[in-house]
Amino acid sequence: MHLKSKDLLGIEQLSSEEITLILNTATTMKKVLVQPTKKTSHLQGKSVVNLFFENSTRTRMSFEMAAKYMGAASVNISSSGSSVNKGETLLDTAVTIDMMATDFLVIRHQQSGAAEFLAKRVKASVINAGDGMHEHPTQALLDIFTMRDKLGHLDKLKVAIIGDCLHSRVFRSNLLALTKLGSEVWVSGPASLMPLDVESTGAKYTKHVEEAIKDADVVMSLRIQLERIEKGLFPSVNEYFRYYGLDDKKIKLAKKNALVMHPGPANRGVEINSALYESDQSVISEQVTNGVAVRMAVLYLLSLRRNVYERENL
C-alpha cells in the first residue's frame, strides 16, 4: 500500500488506512533509533529542505534528524536568513528551492493553507510542518503513535484536549486523526479560546475541565501563548492555571495511568505544573523521540509514492 498523495498537507486528506500505515512504519523506524548505528539507506540520494518561517526547535530538528538518519541530504532555511527578508514571495522562494531538484519541501508557515498553496505549484513533495491555525499533521501522528505505543490501541479512547483550541493546529490535526481512528475527543478551555462551531467539528465540548478529564485515557494540554492576554482572551496566567492548568488534583479524575501529553514547548506552571510534567504519567519526552520515528516514516512512505509520481510526471 502506498500513500495516495505526493504531499502530506494535513490529516484531513488521509484515510484511516493511510494513518495506520504511517504508524506501522514508524514502529519499524523507531527500532532504527535505538540501534548503536542509526543509519539506513531509505532516502539515499534524496534531498529534504526544511523551510521554516516560524521558530521551531523540535519539529525542525526532528525532520532534519529523520532525513539524516535515512541518508538524505538535508538543508534548513529560515525566513530570517533567506531572500524572504528581501521581499521575495513564498511562492518564488519555494519555486527556487524546487528548481534545485529538491525531493521534499518541509514547510512551516504562519499562514493557514500555505502548504496546500505550494503543493499545487511545486514538483517536490510538500510536507506541512504547521500552517497557521490549520494543521500540524506530523505532530498529530506522533501524538497518536505515542498513545498507541503506550496503550496498545486507538479504539474508543477518551482523549481530553485542554486549552486554546481556537488557535491550535495541534488540536485540529489530533481531532481529525483520533476521530478517524475511532476515538473520542473531548475539549475544554476558556470559551474565549474555543472556536465558534467547535461541536460541529466532531469534538465533544464541555465548559467543565473536570468533565473532559474524567475517565480519560489521555489528557493533552495545549500550549497557550501569553500574547493572548493582551488580546483580551483570558485575564491572567494565574487564573488560567487555576481553572485550566493540569495539576495532580485534576489528573486524578482521569483513568489510573492516563497519559499526560503536551506538544511542547510548555509553559510550566501555566498549562501544566512541573511535578506532573516530570511524573511517570507524562510522555512528553517520549513524544519527542517518537516525532523522529514518525517523520522518518512519513519521508520514507512519501519517497515510495514519489517514485510513482516521478515516473508519471517528471
Place this chain on the structure above:
Amino acid sequence: MNARIYNARLIFPREISITDSLDKYVNNINDKSSTKTKTLIDVQAKTQTDIQIQVQTATQNNAQNINRELSEVFIKDGCFVEAYDGPFDYEIDAKGLVVFPGLIDAHVHLREPGFEYKEDIASGTRAAAAGGFTSVACMPNTNPICDNAAVVGFIKEKAAEDGVVNVWPIGAVTKEQKGEQLAEIGLMKEAGAVALSDDGVSVKTADMMRKAMVYAADFDLTIIDHCEDASISNGGIMNEGLASTQMGVPGSPSIAEDINVMRDILLADYLDLPVHIAHVSTKRSVQQIRAAKARGVKVTAETCPQYFIFTDDDCRGYNTLFRAYPPMRRPEDVAEIIAGLQDGTLDMIVTDHAPHHEDEKDIEFCLAKNGMTGLETAFSASYTYLVKPGYLQLEDLARLFCSAPERLIKVGRGSFAIGAPADLTLIDLEESWQVDRFKMASKGKNSAFHGMILGSKVKYTIVNGKIVYSDFQNK
C-alpha cells in the same frame, strides 16, 4: 446619435415598498419618475395590470406573467424621443431580446487614479459595458483618495476621455477616509460627486457618522456606509463558522456587520435622514433593515450577487477568488438576502466590482486582497440565480439594477423617460455562456464566477444613444 430599436420587449421597473406590510408586495409604481414623465410606451397600462396579478402570485408562474408586447424606441441626439421617421444612424431589430433601461451599478472600484495596474477607467468602463452597465458609481478609495473636488474632477475628465459608460464619482465622507475630519462635501458635489462613502471601512465613529449625515443632507447627498465594526471583525478574513474553524483561518463574525448596520439605522431614525447600507451580506442585517423600513426609517440597502450565490464553504481549498469583504456567509444568510430582494428590504443589486492584480490573488489565502470583479457577470448571475428559479421577475431586476440605484445617485437615468439620455441594455435571455475569468474586459481577472455557466447574455449596451458594446462585434 439617432436611432430606432424595434421589436423591443421593454422591461419596466416594478416598484414595491415594505412600509405597509412586511409580507405583501405593495405596488407603488405610480409615484415614480418613469411614469410621471410621459413615455413612449403605450403598453404601460397593461404592465400595471400585470403587476397587480404578480403581486399576488409573487414568484410563481413566472413565464405566464411576462408582458410579451413589443414596442419601438426612438433616439434623437442621444435622448429618448417620440416616434419619428428618421433618418437613423442605426436601427436594431430587437426581436428575441429584452430591453432594460441602462443598468446602473452604484458601487464599483475603477482603481484610477493610483492603482492602474489593477484597473483603470478605460478598462473598467469597458467591463461595465460588456456587463450591460451604462452607468457606474465609483468608490473613492483610490490614490490619492477621492476626498476633494480635484480628484472628483480628474475622474470625470478621465471618464470623458477614456470611458465608454457614464462614470459617477462617489466622494469620501472624511478626509483620507480616516473618519476624523469631514471631506469637502459641498465642493465635491459641485465637481460631480453623486454620493459619499468611506468604503473599505465604516465611518469610524457614531459621532462622525452623525455629523457627516447631517452635513451631507444639506447637499442632498446620501452616505453609503461599509458596515464593519473593526473591533469585532478584528483581522478576521472569512466568515466565522465551521469552515473558518476547519481551515484555521481567522473568522469575522456576521455581527461585525450587524452592529454597524444597527448603528446606522438608529442614527437615521434619530436624525430622520437617509443612509444607505453597502453590500449587505447577513441575515440579521436584512431583518434589521426590514424592521427599520417598516417603521419609516430612511434606510436603503444594496447587496451583491456573491451574497445570494456563494457561501463560506466556497473558500475551502483556500480559494482566494472567494475572499471579499463582507465575506461569503452561510446558506441561511443567502436565503434571507433573497427574501430581502423579494420584499424590497434590499433596494438594489450592485457589484462591488473589485479588480485586483493576479499577484495579489495567487498568493497565500490570508495575504490575498479582498474583493472580486463583478461587472461582467452581475446581470447574468442575477438572472440565473434569482429569475430562473422564480424568486424574482425581470421587472424586479429592472428595479434592482435601474430605478433604485437612480434614486440613490440621482443622475437622471434608469428609465425610458422621454427626454432622458438614451441608456439601454439589450439582453438575450435564451443564450447562456461560460465565464472565463481570463477572457474579460476588466484588467482584474479575479472573478469568482470562473467556470460557471450563466443564463442570459448582454447583446448591446447603449449609452447616450451610442452603442458602446455589442456582443456581435466581439465575436
